[in-house]
Amino acid sequence: MSEDVTPDPYADPLRFGQRTQILRERRGMTQAQLADLVGISPHTLRKIENGQQKSPGLDMVMRIAEALRVRDLADLTGRLDARVDLFVGPGHPRLGAVKAAVDSFPLTSNVDPPPIAHLEARLHAAWRERHASRNHREAIGRLLPDLIRDAQALVRHADSAAERRRAQALLAETYSLSQFFIAYQPDSSLLWRVAERGMVAAQESEDPHTIGVASWLLAQAHRDSGQRHFDAADAVNREAVGFLNPLLPDAGDDVLAIAGALEFELGYTAARRRETGTAWRHWEKAREMAERLPPDYFHPVTSFSRAVMGAHAVTVAVELHQGGESVRQAARADQSVIKSRPRRARHRIEEARGYQLDNQPDTALASLEKAFEAAPETIRYNGYARVILLEEVESTRAPRRRRAADLAARIGILAA
Incomplete structure (x- = not known):
């Protein structure tokens, strides 16, 4: 060589x-x-x-x-x-069908598009099922191929500019739902196709809320690609925040919520950079926006709400490697109930990371057990949970080792 x-x-x-x-x-x-x-x-x-x-x-x-x-x-x-995959989970059994639907662009089609109101109702039901299901990827993976096909057909067959914009908004929303299914699975190129197509459809829709959601997801795709892409994530976030800010004085709850979610994402990326002051400043601004929402409001895509801000605080502290602070924030966050099962599970995983940083491995394992109980598919595809479990199955303490091995086996990461 x-x-x-x-x-x-x-x-x-x-x-x-x-x-x-x-x-x-x-x-x-x-x-x-x-x-x-x-x-x-x-x-x-x-x-x-x-x-x-x-x-x-x-x-x-x-x-x-x-x-x-x-x-x-x-x-x-x-x-x-x-050989153990850490940050990419096993391919879901329905991944192939979802991929085929995303990649299919028939030039001629005998598919009759559904009425717009019908597709809107199906998407609403799909989001509701995602948040309520313990195995949320299975729930939405079953629905996505038909949703993608029908949303694409709606755009192709739109009879007017107004109908086309509404159809593009629904197509963008369908791609948003798809991104939740595809994330952390072994096909990064598919994730990027969905994120970028969602952004294009959102821009064609000219709907501020739809554009905000697509921006939120595209920024996450950049950030999760690694440190070299943090600037790109921030650029997408800032562009979207700048676009939405003039609308906020008269905005409805959904637009205010997506603006708040984007604000927090800026803090999340700053925390990944270890920029402590910037991270907490964006979190505080997002919290102020959440306080303007009704107490029981819950954004259907991002989970942004008053209740989720405690979980967001745990994430910021963990990314800043502030073990003690993450534990304190976890105690406060437990006072609120997050409506979404997968988002609750994600919070428990972040909580476990905090306890691990604070040298409380048994409490970390207890949090991962709670995550598994809330949504097994969330922990199965989460790299941070896998890291903690693989570390603790090597513990010198037999009870902890057995406990970690049992959970790892139930998740499926020791099968290989």
């Missing part, structure tokens, strides 16, 4: 430190940035990468895997017997 060719950590038998360096550089991260994210000094990380210090223990391996968004633990460790 030529000396100027970067080794491929997926093909060459490299040591742990070399793999860490290559994967870090591919993420566009400096040693100082990665060291800060995992809680060690740049000097220590340099010694790990140079092979001057032996490979770290499982806890540090997991932290590095989380910071680098490594999908398969074997890519970092080089151990082919340790």
Whole structure:
């Protein structure tokens, strides 16, 4: 191999430190940035990468895997017997049918479009089922192929500009629902197609709320692609916030809620960057917007509401690696009830991350058990939950090890 060719950590038998360096550089991260994210000094990380210090223990391996968004633990460790997907869950049985519906663009079709009101009612029912179901991907995956087909047909057969805009809004909403199904599954290109098509349809609709929702989802797709895409996530968020702000004095609840959700997303990305003041400032502004909503209001897409702000505070503290603060925020958040099962499960996972940061692994496992009870499919596809469980199945304490192994088996991550 030529000396100027970067080794491929997926093909060459490299040591742990070399793999860490290559994967870090591919993420566009400096040693100082990665060291800060995992809680060690740049000097220590340099010694790990140079092979001057032996490979770290499982806890540090997991932290590095989380910071680098490594999908398969074997890519970092080089151990082919340790293949475990971390941030991408197993492909859902209905993924193929959803993908086929997304990718299908028939130039001629004998599909008669449903009445607009009929499709609106079906989408409303689909969102309601998503929030109420323990296995929400199964619930909406069953509905999506027909919804996608009919929404596309509505756009094709629209008879007027006004009808076309309404149809585009429904198509954008259908793509939004699709993105919740596709997220964290092994087809990132499909996720991007859905996010971008949703944004195009939203812009064609000219509806502020629809544009806000599509922006919220597109920004998340950028942010979850890694640190190099944080600027793109912020750009989408800021553009949408700037678009909606002039409308807020007279806005209805849905527009106000999506503006608040976008405001929080700016704080979430800032927390990922470890920008403490900026993160909490955006959270506070989002909280003020939530207080303008009715007490029982719940946004059907983003879950934005008064009740969810406590869960958002836990997320900010966790991303800032403030273990004690995340535990305090978790205690406050428990005073509110989040209506959505998958959003409740997501909150319990964030809570577990906080307890893990605060060196309370047994309480972290209890939170993951609550997440599983609320929505098994949420925890099954969540990389952070997998990291915690894989760490605790190696615990030196037998009761904790058994408890973690039992939950991991029920989720399905130890089957391989």
